[in-house]
Amino acid sequence: MRVAVVTVGDELLAGDTVNTNAAWLADRLTARGVRVERVTTVPDRVADIARVVNEYRAEYDAVVVTGGLGPTHDDLTMAGVAAAVGRDLVEHEEAKAWLTEHGGYSADELAEGTTHLPARAKMLPNEEGVAPGAVVEGIYVLPGVPAEMKAMFELVAEAFDGEATYVETVLTSEPESALVDRLRDVQAKFDVTVGSYPGDGVRLKLTASDEGELAEAAAWLRGQVELAEED
Amino acid sequence: MRVAVVTVGDELLAGDTVNTNAAWLADRLTARGVRVERVTTVPDRVADIARVVNEYRAEYDAVVVTGGLGPTHDDLTMAGVAAAVGRDLVEHEEAKAWLTEHGGYSADELAEGTTHLPARAKMLPNEEGVAPGAVVEGIYVLPGVPAEMKAMFELVAEAFDGEATYVETVLTSEPESALVDRLRDVQAKFDVTVGSYPGDGVRLKLTASDEGELAEAAAWLRGQVELAEED
Numbered sequence: 205m206r207v208a209v210v211t212v213g214d215e216l217l218a219g220d221t222v223n224t225n226a227a228w229l230a231d232r233l234t235a236r237g238v239r240v241e242r243v244t245t246v247p248d249r250v251a252d253i254a255r256v257v258n259e260y261r262a263e264y265d266a267v268v269v270t271g272g273l274g275p276t277h278d279d280l281t282m283a284g285v286a287a288a289v290g291r292d293l294v295e296h297e298e299a300k301a302w303l304t305e306h307g308g309y310s311a312d313e314l315a316e317g318t319t320h321l322p323a324r325a326k327m328l329p330n331e332e333g334v335a336p337g338a339v340v341e342g343i344y345v346l347p348g349v350p351a352e353m354k355a356m357f358e359l360v361a362e363a364f365d366g367e368a369t370y371v372e373t374v375l376t377s378e379p380e381s382a383l384v385d386r387l388r389d390v391q392a393k394f395d396v397t398v399g400s401y402p403g404d405g406v407r408l409k410l411t412a413s414d415e416g417e418l419a420e421a422a423a424w425l426r427g428q429v430e431l432a433e434e435d
Numbered sequence: 436m437r438v439a440v441v442t443v444g445d446e447l448l449a450g451d452t453v454n455t456n457a458a459w460l461a462d463r464l465t466a467r468g469v470r471v472e473r474v475t476t477v478p479d480r481v482a483d484i485a486r487v488v489n490e491y492r493a494e495y496d497a498v499v500v501t502g503g504l505g506p507t508h509d510d511l512t513m514a515g516v517a518a519a520v521g522r523d524l525v526e527h528e529e530a531k532a533w534l535t536e537h538g539g540y541s542a543d544e545l546a547e548g549t550t551h552l553p554a555r556a557k558m559l560p561n562e563e564g565v566a567p568g569a570v571v572e573g574i575y576v577l578p579g580v581p582a583e584m585k586a587m588f589e590l591v592a593e594a595f596d597g598e599a600t601y602v603e604t605v606l607t608s609e610p611e612s613a614l615v616d617r618l619r620d621v622q623a624k625f626d627v628t629v630g631s632y633p634g635d636g637v638r639l640k641l642t643a644s645d646e647g648e649l650a651e652a653a654a655w656l657r658g659q660v661e662l663a664e665e666d
Contacts, residue, residue: 214630215640217471219462221632223454226476231450240448241483243476245457248630252472275612276631277619318612334612349633381506381549381565388508399445399479400507401452402580409446 205366207233208242208260212253212272212281213348216245225270225353232357233268237366248272253284261288261343266364268357271348273335275318281345282338286322289341296321299336302329331355370415372422374408377432383408386428394421405432436597438464439473439491443484443503443512444579447476456501456584463588464499468597479503484515492519492574497595499588502579504566506549512576513569517553520572527552530567533560562586601646603653605639608663614639617659625652636663 209229215221226243233240241264246252253272260267272281286293300319306329321327321338328337328345333352338345344360346353376383380402387398387408396412408425412418440460446452457474464471472495477483484503491498503512517524531550537560552558552569559568559576564583569576575591577584607614611633618629618639627643639656643649 215632216458217461217474218465219458219460219471220640222458223474227447227450227453229450230448234449240450241478243448243454245474247472274633275615277615277622278630384506384508391508399509401446402505409451 205238205266205364206241206264207238207266207268207364208244208264209233209240210253210256210260210267210269211243211245211348212248212269212284213245214248214278216271217247225348225350228350228354229268229270229357232361233364234369236361236364237368238364239366248278248280250280250284250287253281254287257285257288257343261341266342266344268344268346270346270353273318273337273345273347275335279335282321285338285340285343285345289322289343291323291325291340293320294323295319296325296327296336296338298327302327302336303334328356328359367413369411369413370418372410372418374410374422374425374429375405375432375434376408376429377405378430380406383429386425390421390425390428393424394418396421436469436497436595437472437495438469438497438499438595439475439495440464440471441484441487441491441498441500442474442476442579443479443500443515444476445479445509447502448478456579456581459581459585460499460501460588463592464595465600467592467595468599469595470597479509479511481511481515481518484512485518488516488519488574492572497573497575499575499577501577501584504549504568504576504578506566510566513552516569516571516574516576520553520574522554522556522571524551525554526550527556527558527567527569529558533558533567534565559587559590598644600642600644601649603641603649605641605653605656605660606636606663606665607639607660608636609661611637614660617656621652621656621659624655625649627652 211226230240246256272279283293318335322340325338325340330336332355337356346356395417396410399409401407442457461471477487503510514524549566553571556569556571561567563586568587577587627641630640632638
């Protein structure tokens, strides 16, 4: 399963906020065996949201959108997603009922927008906040407030179901430039992929869909490089 | 000036790394008056890098690419950028000379890749590391290691030159849903844009290209909302 993540928000594009939501979603999706193919941040503009969501839903199995839900003028994600799928943005009876009953809001207090979802979308309740999310045509629309996003993701997590993958890391004290041949060799000998991440030492990350193959590859590689102490 | 940022790396898409590079670049570009229109993370694959960079260079005034430079098999950014602009990836004499003279590397030690740039690109020296960057057709290719990226960005920062923008923030204790009308009003009365960011209180961020207009708008808004104590 291949997925794209779209994070909506001028505050991300201005560098006011570090995109920890993207990292959290990528981690959770990867743990479920899903391949995250793109993470893209777009401004709070309907046309930009619609265009990127539409492109990704055509290309990937699902799209997770986060941010830009709520009552204010810069909360345009639901309008963008509705445009992406060619549906109207309509007052959603279930959203209205849910907010009134569970959110403790009166109908008068509910600002426009909060209760509007793309027509015939499935509402996702926001157990940690106010604005509901939605699912429509493989697009999962979640809030941008991290606690709200995380709680809502768990409601739909089972929809993201990829092949199990296994990971092992090998930390070496050798410089990255010295490792080129051995990294090529381990991928030639075993059905694994390898990433190398320099930092304090070089972290070699092996990924495979077969746990036994992974263990053999990691053992082989550990015998080929100078190991560094793990923190 | 409108710019896109492309961050390359499977480690970002797996959620192993939070994309602080993107936030840093977005902050620096915004401070220079540049509008960041997209921040996109792509995998370590030549075709994906080439496709996204090519799309963005057609649409925006410049593209900043970071990550995936270096000697190992998963460092494919230069190949992707070369493909995006339809040029060969060639051994760059200046890169080779710079690495030998300033990097203290002998020609033998220089792994393939590190010295290869898109044909006729301008090399950017890496004053904090090894792999050089490049500029080609409005595409600025920087390393992914934060210290290296930051130092190299400063070498080209003057190329990013937008209209000056001014920012003021107003912190209110009112709930976001109560503010809808006043946020609409401030944008109707003044030539400013407003973002609202709920958290501990709601942070209202006003942006304008005219400093006087901004001050008037902020003063007006402060008179209209219940102010919260700043941290």
